[in-house]
Amino acid sequence: MTEQQTQENLQGRVALVTGASRGIGRAIAVELGRRGATVIGTATSESGAQKITEGLREAGVEGQGMQLNVTDADSIAQVLKTITDEQGAPTILVNNAGITQDNIMMRMKEEEWDSVMDTNLKSVYRMSKACLRAMTKARWGRIINISSVVATMGNMGQANYAAAKAGMEGFTKSLARELGSRNITVNAVAPGFIATDMTEVLPEEQKEFLIKQVPLGRLGKPEEIAAAVGFLASEPAAYITGETLHVNGGMNMR
C-alpha cells in the first residue's frame, strides 16, 4: 500500500450516515465503506434499513442499515447505544437525511416550515450532540453536513429548505470553532443539482432551465458528492474545518 492509500484509509473507524437508503446518502455510505470504514446507514423505515444492509453487502462494505427517526431524540439514543455496543462508537457522522416540502411563501403552511426545519436542521443538532461524547474522548472526529447550493443562492418555493440548509452552514462553523481543540473537524458539502429522487420530481422544463445554468452542462452524480465527503473524512483533510465544499458543476461559483 502506498503512503497516500494508507492516509486515505478509514479502517477501524465507524461511520454513521443518515438518510442512506437512496440517492446521495447511499453513495456516501458506499464511499466511506470503500475507504475501509464500518458503515451504519439509517433510514426511516425498516424496509429502507433492510435495503441499506443489502446494498452495503453487495458493495462489499462492512456495516448495516438501521431504522432511525432523526426527529426523535429517544430513537437516536437507542440507535447510538446499539451501534456503540455492536460496532463501536461512530467517530464519523454524516448528516445527510433531509426532506423537501416546497411551496411559495404566500401558500406555505406552518407545518411545512416546521417539518423541514425539524428534519433538516434540528436533526443535525440532535445527531451531533449524541455523537460528540465519543469523538471528544477519541480526540478524533469528523462531522460532515450535507447542505445544498440553495443555502447560498436561495430558490423560489424553498424558503424553508434554504433556511434550514443555511442554518446548517452556520452551525457547521460554530461547531468547528468549539471542537477544533479536540481534533474534530466539522464541514459541510453543498451539492448543486444532483440526479436523485429529490430532483427527479422536478418538471422537465425546470430541469432544462437549471442545466442551462450549469457550466458543466449536466446534473451531478451522487458519487461525485460522495467523493467530496470521503475526502473530508480522510486523514489528508485533517486541516480543513468550518468549510463548505461546493460541488455544483460551476452553477454557483464563489
Add this chain to the structure above:
Amino acid sequence: MSTIEERVKKIVAEQLGVKEEEIQNSSSFVEDLGADSLDTVELVMALEEEFETEIPDEEAEKITTVQEAVDYVNAHQ
C-alpha cells in the same frame, strides 16, 4: 484503596494536565486549573466513568471545584 478525594484529584490531574500536588480541594477548575468550558464537560464525563454514575447537566454545572466534585460523589454513592 484510594479515597474518593484521591480518585477525584487523579482524574482532575489527568484531564486538565496539571500535577496532583498543585490541586487543592478549593481549586476551581476554570479559575485555578486553567480549564475551558469543554474541559469541564470532559471532566464530568471522566468522573461519571470512574464512579459509574450519571451526572445530569443541571448538577454538572454546579460542580466547579474539586471539593464540589468530591461532595457530589459522596452524596451519590
